[in-house]
Amino acid sequence: MADGVTETETAILDAALAEVLAHGIRRTTASDIARRGGIARQTLYRYWPDAQSIFAALVTRELVAVLPADAPEADDLDGMVRLLVETADRIRRLPLVDRLRDTDPELFARYILDRLGTSQRAIHAETARRLAAGQRAGVVRDGDPARLAAMVLLVAQSAVQSAPLVAEWLPDEAWRAELGRALAGYLRPEAS
Numbered sequence: 001m002a003d004g005v006t007e008t009e010t011a012i013l014d015a016a017l018a019e020v021l022a023h024g025i026r027r028t029t030a031s032d033i034a035r036r037g038g039i040a041r042q043t044l045y046r047y048w049p050d051a052q053s054i055f056a057a058l059v060t061r062e063l064v065a066v067l068p069a070d071a072p073e074a075d076d077l078d079g080m081v082r083l084l085v086e087t088a089d090r091i092r093r094l095p096l097v098d099r100l101r102d103t104d105p106e107l108f109a110r111y112i113l114d115r116l117g118t119s120q121r122a123i124h125a126e127t128a129r130r131l132a133a134g135q136r137a138g139v140v141r142d143g144d145p146a147r148l149a150a151m152v153l154l155v156a157q158s159a160v161q162s163a164p165l166v167a168e169w170l171p172d173e174a175w176r177a178e179l180g181r182a183l184a185g186y187l188r189p190e191a192s
Contacts, residue, residue: 024103063119
């Protein structure tokens with residue numbers, strides 16, 4: 001159990017992940033999740049009120065799990081950018097992200113156009129913390145770390161969401177390199 005999550009909650013989220021990967025969100029019900037998890041639906045409802053709440057918790061769990069919370073602070077801009085790009089790439093490669101992009105694109109649209117989710121807020125907070133540390137070390141430009149992190153989130157989120165659209169021009173290695181250049185250019189301290 002991590003961060004107060006019970007074994008039952010983990011089992012439910014694991015079952016939800018398996019169902020979503022197999023069928024997509026629209027074709028997955030609370031009954032499907034309970035059946036796959038080997039539990040009664042009533043048990044599932046003790047933890048979440050409906051399938052949509054389970055899906056939200058699942059997406060948050062999967063995205064937050066790739067954040068490099070334990071990685072050391074970068075001592076130069078290249079290290080900072082490398083960490084940001086590696087994190088974006090891990091998110092881009094998540095099987096759940098691929099499946100949702102293919103089967104439930106309206107979910108992506110909701111979190112790009114309409115609202116910030118829990119995982120986006122967690123990513124923003126971790127990015128702002130790292131950028132503030134980079135500013136203290138003199139490797140990230142001046143500015144409000146929360147604002148800088150918001151722009152980094154927008155750039156990285158767009159790159160992750162739209163990567164398949166430009167794959168013919170930006171295969172994996174080029175995608176990482178160009179995202180790194182974009183972030184480095186944005187974050188580089190101004191010459192005095």
